[in-house]
Amino acid sequence: MTPLLSTHGLIAGYGDMRALHGIxxxxxxGETVALIGANGAGKSTLLRAIMGLLPVAPxxxxxxxxxxxGRAPHRMVREGLAIVPEGRRLFTGMSxxxxxxxASEHAAxxxxxxxxxERVFALFPILREKARTPVENLSGGQQxxxxxxxxxxxxxxxLLCDEISLGLAPKVVREIxxxxxxxTANGTALVxxxxxxxxxQRASHRLYCLLEGRVTLHGTSGEISRDAxxxxxxxxxxxxx
Amino acid sequence: MxxxxxxxxxxxxxxxxxxxxxxxxxxxxxxxxxxxxxxxLVVLLALIGISLANVAGLGPWAVxxxxxxxxxxxxxxxxxxxxNRVVGNDPxxxxxxxxxxxxxxxxxxxxxxxxxxxxxxxxxxxxxSISLGPIFVGVLxxxxxxxxxxxxGGLDLTMRRTRFGRSLRAASADVEAAAMVGVNxxxxxxxxxxxxxxxxxxxxxxxxxxxxxxxxxxxxxxxFAFEAVIIGGLGSIWGAFAGAMILGISQAIGFRISPGxxxxxxxxxxLAVLAIRPQGIFQRRA
Amino acid sequence: MSKxxxxxxxxxxxxxxxxxxxxxxxxxxxxxxASQGLIRDVVxxxxxxxxxxxxxxxxxxxxxVSVGQQAFVGVAxxxxxxxxxxxxxxxxxxxxxxxxxxxxxxxxxxxLLHRLEGAYFAIGTWVVAEALRLVATNxxxxxxxxxxxxxxMTQFSAHERAVASSLLAAALLLVTLGGSYLLLRSRYGIALxxxxxxxxxxxxxxxxxxxxxxxxxxxxxxxxxxxGAVYFxxxxxxxxxxxxxxxWANLAIFIVMVGGIGSLEGVIIGAVIYFFADRWFGEYGxxxxxxxxxxxxxxxxxxxxxxxGLWSKWVEAPWFPTRRRLIRLDGDKA
Ligand SMILES: Nc1ncnc2c1ncn2[C@@H]1O[C@H](COP(=O)(O)OP(=O)(O)O)[C@@H](O)[C@H]1O
Ligand SMILES: [Mg+2]
Numbered sequence: 001m002t003p004l005l006s007t008h009g010l011i012a013g014y015g016d017m018r019a020l021h022g023i024x025x026x027x028x029x030g031e032t033v034a035l036i037g038a039n040g041a042g043k044s045t046l047l048r049a050i051m052g053l054l055p056v057a058p059x060x061x062x063x064x065x066x067x068x069x070g071r072a073p074h075r076m077v078r079e080g081l082a083i084v085p086e087g088r089r090l091f092t093g094m095s096x097x098x099x100x101x102x103a104s105e106h107a108a109x110x111x112x113x114x115x116x117x118e119r120v121f122a123l124f125p126i127l128r129e130k131a132r133t134p135v136e137n138l139s140g141g142q143q144x145x146x147x148x149x150x151x152x153x154x155x156x157x158x159l160l161c162d163e164i165s166l167g168l169a170p171k172v173v174r175e176i177x178x179x180x181x182x183x184t185a186n187g188t189a190l191v192x193x194x195x196x197x198x199x200x201q202r203a204s205h206r207l208y209c210l211l212e213g214r215v216t217l218h219g220t221s222g223e224i225s226r227d228a229x230x231x232x233x234x235x236x237x238x239x240x241x
Numbered sequence: 242m243x244x245x246x247x248x249x250x251x252x253x254x255x256x257x258x259x260x261x262x263x264x265x266x267x268x269x270x271x272x273x274x275x276x277x278x279x280x281x282l283v284v285l286l287a288l289i290g291i292s293l294a295n296v297a298g299l300g301p302w303a304v305x306x307x308x309x310x311x312x313x314x315x316x317x318x319x320x321x322x323x324x325n326r327v328v329g330n331d332p333x334x335x336x337x338x339x340x341x342x343x344x345x346x347x348x349x350x351x352x353x354x355x356x357x358x359x360x361x362x363x364x365x366x367x368x369x370s371i372s373l374g375p376i377f378v379g380v381l382x383x384x385x386x387x388x389x390x391x392x393x394g395g396l397d398l399t400m401r402r403t404r405f406g407r408s409l410r411a412a413s414a415d416v417e418a419a420a421m422v423g424v425n426x427x428x429x430x431x432x433x434x435x436x437x438x439x440x441x442x443x444x445x446x447x448x449x450x451x452x453x454x455x456x457x458x459x460x461x462x463x464x465f466a467f468e469a470v471i472i473g474g475l476g477s478i479w480g481a482f483a484g485a486m487i488l489g490i491s492q493a494i495g496f497r498i499s500p501g502x503x504x505x506x507x508x509x510x511x512l513a514v515l516a517i518r519p520q521g522i523f524q525r526r527a
Numbered sequence: 528m529s530k531x532x533x534x535x536x537x538x539x540x541x542x543x544x545x546x547x548x549x550x551x552x553x554x555x556x557x558x559x560x561a562s563q564g565l566i567r568d569v570v571x572x573x574x575x576x577x578x579x580x581x582x583x584x585x586x587x588x589x590x591x592v593s594v595g596q597q598a599f600v601g602v603a604x605x606x607x608x609x610x611x612x613x614x615x616x617x618x619x620x621x622x623x624x625x626x627x628x629x630x631x632x633x634x635x636x637x638x639l640l641h642r643l644e645g646a647y648f649a650i651g652t653w654v655v656a657e658a659l660r661l662v663a664t665n666x667x668x669x670x671x672x673x674x675x676x677x678x679x680m681t682q683f684s685a686h687e688r689a690v691a692s693s694l695l696a697a698a699l700l701l702v703t704l705g706g707s708y709l710l711l712r713s714r715y716g717i718a719l720x721x722x723x724x725x726x727x728x729x730x731x732x733x734x735x736x737x738x739x740x741x742x743x744x745x746x747x748x749x750x751x752x753x754x755g756a757v758y759f760x761x762x763x764x765x766x767x768x769x770x771x772x773x774x775w776a777n778l779a780i781f782i783v784m785v786g787g788i789g790s791l792e793g794v795i796i797g798a799v800i801y802f803f804a805d806r807w808f809g810e811y812g813x814x815x816x817x818x819x820x821x822x823x824x825x826x827x828x829x830x831x832x833x834x835x836g837l838w839s840k841w842v843e844a845p846w847f848p849t850r851r852r853l854i855r856l857d858g859d860k861a
Contacts, residue, residue, distance in 0.1 A: 051421060077423035089418035091411040102411045105404045106423030154422055275646035277594075326828055332645030333592050334827050337784055340594060341823030344777060348813040348820065460773065464657060467650045471643070501665045508658035512639060515651075519642035 002065040004029045004189055005050070005081075005158050010060045010069075012049040019045040021213045027158060032180070032190040034200035034221060037210035038233060043193045044086050046210070047160045051083045052076040080108050080157035084164055086193075088147040090135040096146050097131040103153040110155040113186045120149035123179050141172035148176070158189045165196060177203055197229060211235055246376050247494045253378065255469075255489025256386030257451065259482045260444035261462050262469035263396055264437025266481035269470065271413040271433045272328050276319070277339035280462030281346045282438055286312050286445035287454040288350060291359050301363045301450055309442035316438025320431040328430060343459065350456035361449035385447045392440060393482040400478060409433060461504075468511040474521025483523050543846035547704070554697040558689040566689055568802075570761045573696040576798040577703040577754035578775055579782035580791065581747040584707055587789035588719045589743040590726055592645070594776045595652030596751050598636070598659050599629040601770030603752025604759035605663060608675045613668070618679060619691050622756045629752030633745040641740070653773075660771035674766030677759075695757045703750045707791060710746075711849040719743070720849070723789060751775075781819055784826040787835030791847040796834050 003026040010023040019042045027033050035043050049056050052073040061069035063079050071079070082103075091099050100117055121128040124145040130138060135146055144164055151159050165173040180203060184190055194200035201207060201221045209217040209232040217224070217232030265279055276282075289311065290304040299307065323342070327335035369380040400406035411419040412429045420426055448454060448462075465488060473484025488507050495506020514522060554573075557566050578596065586592045606625035611618040640651040664672045680688060710716055721729040722736055730736045755775075759765045778801055786797020808815040826833055839845070 053417065053421070072425070073417075073420040074423050074425045077421070083421050085418065085421060089415050089421070091414040091418065093414055094407070094410055098407055098410075101404075102407050102419070102424065103422040106408065108423070150422055269647070273644065273646070275650055277650075323824075323828070332649070333586060333590075334831070336592055336594075336646050336649050337780060337827040338824050340780060341784075341820045341825075341827060343820070345817045345820030345824065348816040351813040352817070460653070464650070464654055467647070468654065471647065471651075499665075501661070505658060505661040505665065508654055508661065511654060512658070515639045515642060 001028075003027060004031075004064065006062045006065075007046075007050065008060055008062065010046070010049060010056060012045055012054045012056050014045075014054075019213050020049065023210075023213075023215055025208060025215070025218075027189045027191060029157070029189055030184055030187045031206065032184055032192060032204045034204035034207045035191060035193045035210065036195075036197050036200050036207065036229070036233065040212075041210040042213040043210055044162055045213075047083060047085075047162050047191065047193060050076075051081060051160060074106070077106065077154050077156075078108050080111075080155070081160065082151040082154035082156035082158070083160040084144075084147050084151045084162060086162040086166075088143050090143055090146055090150075092136045093134065095132050095134055096127055096138070099135055099146050100127075100149050100153055103150040107153060107155040108157075111157060111187065114155055115152040117153070120152060123152075123182060124149060141168050141176070144168060144172075144176060148179070152183065156188060158191065159183065160191045160193075162193045163195060164192075165194065165199065173199075197233070209233055243497065244494070247497045248490055249373075249376055249378065250382075251490030251493030252486055253382035253386050253489070254493055255486035256382065256389040257444065257447055258465050258469050258488050259389040259393060259485035260385070260440060260447065261466035262473070262481040262485045263392060263478065264440045265466045266470045266473075266478060267396070267433055268437050270477075271409055272324070272430055274324065274328060274332070274335040275339070275467070276324065276434070276437075277336065277343045277463065278319075278346055278459070279437075279441070279466055280464070281343050281350070281459030282312070282315065283441050283445050283448060283462045284454050284456060284459045285346065285350060286315075286442055287361070287449040288354050288359065288456070290446055291361050291449055291454075292354075294361055301361055301366070301446065304361060305443065305446040308445055309439050312442035312445070313435040313439035316434040316436070316441075317431050319438065320434035321427075324434060325427055325430060347456055347459060354456060356455060356457070358453040358455040359449070360453045361446065363450045367450060381447075381450060385451065388443060388447070389482065389485070392443065393478055396436070396440075397478045405429075405432065465507070468507060472511060472514045472522060474523045477521070477523060480521055480523040484521070487522070537845060537848045539844035539846060540848040547846075551697045551701060554693055554700070557693040558686060563685075563689070566692055567761060570692050570696045570757065572798060572802050573699050574754040574758040575778060575782065575802060576794060577699050577757075578751055579779045579786075579798055580703045580707055580794045581750040581754075582776075582779035583783045583788060583791075583794050584710075584743060584750075585747045587783065588711075588723045589740050589747075590722060591740055591744060592649040593652040594649045594773075594780070595654070595656035596747075596779055597771045597773055597775040598652065598656035599633070599748040599751040600755030600758070600772075600775050601656070601659060601663065601767070602628045602632055602755075604755040604765055604770050605669060605675075606752075607756040607760065608677060608765055609668070611679050612675060612677055615679070618677065618760060619695070622695060622753075622760060625756045626749050626752050629748040630745055633748035634741075636748075637741050637744045641737070653776075656771055656773070656776075660767045663767040663770065669767075672767060674764060674769075677763045677765075680760075680763055692757075692761055695760070699753055699757050702753060704791060704795075706750070708847050708849070711791075711847075715739070716849055777819075781823050783833075784823050785833050787833030787838075788831065790832075790835050790839075790845075792845065793833050793835035795846075800834075 005027040007023050007025045010020055011018065013019045023046055037043050048054050050061055052071050056069040058067040058069045068079055091102065100120060104117065126142055127145055127149060130142060135143060148164065164176060180190065192200060192204060204221045207218065207221045207224060208215055209229060211232065217228060261283065268274065268276060286308050290308050293299045293307060294304055323338060324335065327338050363381060366381050370377045371380060400410060408419065408424045408429050412424055412426055416426050469485035469488045470481050472487050473480030487510065491510040492503045492507040496503030554569060557569065582596055603625045606628035607621045610616040610621035610624055616624065636655055640648050643651050663669050669675060711719065718734045718739060721732065722734055722739060726736050782797035782801050783794060785800060787793025830837060
């Protein structure tokens with residue numbers, strides 16, 4: 001079976017600096033894949049490259065087996081990709097509702113059960129109350145909800161989430177993670193970049209660990225041992241300690 | 242009375258400046274670039290309009306109806322062919338590229354139309370005036386002011402209420418994030434410049450009817466547009482409108498103090514605003 | 528293990544230094560070997576080089592883009608005329624005293640305009656130049672729009688004037704080109720180059736970008752004003768439109784963009800091209816300016832390094848080496 005999304009020897013970087021040295025990754029429909037790794041391992045770079053924000057060769061990224069690497073981000077949205085970017089990146093000066101509407105107005109053709117403003121508000125009820133509030137006046141957790149909602153309204157087949165729990169109170173993190181099953185229910189795949197390894201393991205089917213731009217471990221989340229993770233996370237030399 | 246008349250005339254003049262300033266505010270708000278040919282495009286459109294009137298016998302309103310789409314097309318082309326290549330964090334490329342184009346454009350107009358000043362006949366409307374109490378107000382300047390108000394209101398509503406306006410504001414807040422939700426920045430930019438130069442179609446027609454145009458006039462119109470935008474506050478549509486009014490009033494009152502002082506008074510008010518309220522008079526955020 | 532030393536001087540640099548010195552000496556000696564016409568041309572070329580190099584320092588290194596440098600040309604030139612003609616100061620002394628005017632003016636101008644973002648700063652400088660032109664037009668002391676003549680110069684013989692012009696042209700080149708070179712080689716040069724390449728990174732490395740920009744704005748205002756004073760002393764007449772002529776900005780931008788921004792070599796190449804283009808094609812007026820404008824545009828779009836940038840891709844032989852290089856003492860370049 002062709003995976004929904006796959007990368008093949010993906011190489012990407014910033015100017016002369018290469019941050020990813022050949023990443024092979026697959027994501028299947030309805031699956032949640034976690035991406036872990038230390039700071040600077042290249043997790044964000046990988047998501048950005050997949051989204052079309054960094055130049056890559058066409059064959060390095062395939063959607064339904066078709067090469068799509070190097071397309072502009074707005075065309076990737078049309079192919080069914082969406083991202084909840086690191087740092088949320090909301091449109092300041094615009095209200096919650098306006099932020100969401102920009103996304104829904106430029107969305108891909110929905111596959112089944114399209115996401116609507118109404119559904120996003122049902123998922124995160126606080127956003128309904130704050131619909132007219134400028135996003136810069138929201139709390140961090142509420143901003144993250146807007147950012148997720150914005151990603152969903154792009155009607156993605158794959159949603160890439162970059163550290164959605166970063167800087168949020170545990171209660172808010174639980175609230176956000178509780179919403180994830182609802183997102184994957186209709187077959188949307190999730191790629192979760194997560195600092196909290198335990199959380200990443202619990203929330204995902206499969207898991208990839210990155211170290212210095214390379215995949216050092218991947219497997220079924222429930223079956224990977226703590227030791228294997230820490231070896232892959234810090235590199236072999238540390239695991240000997 | 243003298244001074245009230247000055248203010249009224251200044252507001253009317255501000256109507257014309259607002260039509261220069263709107264497009265500049267829009268383009269800077271979205272792309273953070275200044276198109277140095279802004280004023281030259283007013284002159285170019287005006288000269289095209291005058292030639293159309295002479296050759297094809299178009300009346301002033303037909304000229305207006307032709308210049309607005311021509312302006313929009315020119316703006317779209319300018320963005321696609323040139324500005325899309327120079328949008329970015331570094332202000333130098335866009336500035337220098339349009340600066341060079343401005344010199345080329347001014348001299349090309351000089352070759353085609355010569356240095357003569359020209360104007361567009363309005364079929365008698367230029368002489369018409371109505372009295373508001375003791376003050377006489379020209380009908381044409383009044384039309385210009387009404388038009389400017391409608392354009393400002395229309396643009397403001399477009400920005401706030403339409404899909405296009407939202408994508409424009411999203412792109413101006415964070416262009417990469419806008420692209421991530423499916424907005425094509427190049428299209429948004431091209432549309433913004435098309436609108437900006439399309440509005441200059443109004444400015445060109447009215448400028449040519451109210452006074453005269455010559456190929457070397459562009460820099461002045463660029464500067465007036467710029468001053469209005471800064472006085473009003475960066476990126477705000479109604480701010481640009483109000484800035485244009487303040488600039489018009491300053492110039493009209495300066496002119497009444499001494500004819501040589503009119504334009505200078507506008508520059509001084511601009512500098513004073515920079516000194517006292519650099520974020521512009523109508524901008525709340527610092 | 529090889530030993531290294533840090534070197535900056537290159538063979539091409541030594542040759543250029545000798546040529547530059549010889550040129551300055553030749554310029555100083557012009558009254559004894561050159562015609563009146565040639566002296567006038569050399570003074571004009573020196574002024575172009577100076578104004579362009581000052582813009583280059585500002586935009587190419589300081590990252591401050593101005594399209595209103597004519598403000599400083601006009602202010603210094605007018606100050607010189609007033610000192611010499613109205614107050615009877617010796618004109619040659621007045622040239623130097625007049626440099627106080629652009630220096631003093633640069634401070635409030637920068638103070639006001641630096642509040643504007645990038646491109647808007649540039650247009651702001653244009654407004655200031657326009658405002659100063661209008662002030663000059665309205666000022667009775669400057670004889671308003673009719674302008675002033677430097678009649679005091681008639682007290683000197685033609686030869687004396689030629690000596691003065693030649694010495695001033697040499698001094699102008701020495702100060703603007705030589706001064707820039709020394710500045711770029713000093714510790715400020717490292718900060719300036721860092722700022723040119725990446726202002727944000729430079730700031731995080733402890734470079735006070737704001738202060739450095741102010742200083743460079745003042746310094747280039749003075750250099751530009753110097754060119755203005757020298758140029759209009761040779762002209763003997765000044766009017767507001769000529770003193771505050773936007774063409775000063777046009778030519779500076781053309782010279783730097785075509786020659787190559789961020790290099791001293793580029794300015795010299797660009798200035799020579801502009802000088803001869805103006806001489807040979809100036810009679811075609813508008814069509815010639817269309818070409819100049821389009822060339823500037825093309826350089827901004829496609830050849831950011833200008834002619835010098837293209838040239839140095841092929842040949843690494845800087846005339847004004849400012850970069851430090853490691854030299855292996857057993858001979859190889861590191
Ligand atoms: N905008 C950028 N410019 C240059 N280098 C960058 C940029 N963003 C990230 N990097 C570098 O790329 C590498 C990977 O970074 P990133 O993908 O952000 O890691 P992660 O998300 O895993 O923390 C790091 O070495 C980082 O310093
Ligand atoms: Mg990251």
